Amino acid sequence: MKKAVLLSIFYLFLIPTVVLAAFNYNSKEFQTVIQQLDMQGHADHDISTCSIKKVYYEEVIEALNQGQSEKEILKSYIDEYGQAALRTPAADGSGIIAWITPALGFLIGAVVVGFGIKKLTNKNAGKETELLDKVEMTEMEREIVEITFEEERKKHF
Incomplete structure (x- = not known):
């Protein structure tokens, strides 16, 4: 019984931290990642009318909520699309x-x-x-x- 109470209290303290760790469109980390992505040429489109931009936004939010860092997210997009994934080329190798x-x-x-x-x-x-x-x-x-x-x-x- 004592273990159940302590476990319940532990979970009660854990739940708010998980909720607070959730990222949204206004979070600083999200904006930093999104500003660097070209989104296959759709970066300047309006999110309300561009389905591709919505997909990118959801993928970045999901990755941030899974605990990936900004560098990891950008690296995954660069691995998938190459330097074209970024708005500006990197300052190393082919970016130069x-x-x-x-x-x-x-x-x-x-x-x-x-x-x-x-x-x-x-x-x-x-x-x-x-x-x-x-x-x-x-x-x-x-x-x-x-x-x-x-x-x-x-x-x-």
Whole structure:
């Protein structure tokens, strides 16, 4: 009888701690995990209309209530979906490649465009000087051009 009473008291003290350990959508741990997950591209959708986001929320709540840590939950999603499970890539291994590739692509593109513009302007500049050298005006044409320039200058000044 004494054991039954002590066991009952022990369970009465245990029940509130189990209830207090339950996580919900507003708990800090839950929000920390959810903010890091991409949820297969549904992270920015409204939970009331997105069934995939609801599934993720329920899975994370269930995992937290089972006692898994934030790192364990994230690791399980990374193991299942790879780095695509996270909103931002990790800073190790393949995550570094994901961070560097866009910047590297931009730099390579800028260099290619820069060389293309330089080559194009050098090519065009050479043609213009060649054309001016090849075109020789006669004395009569040169006088007409000078008179025209002089008349235009007088109009504007």
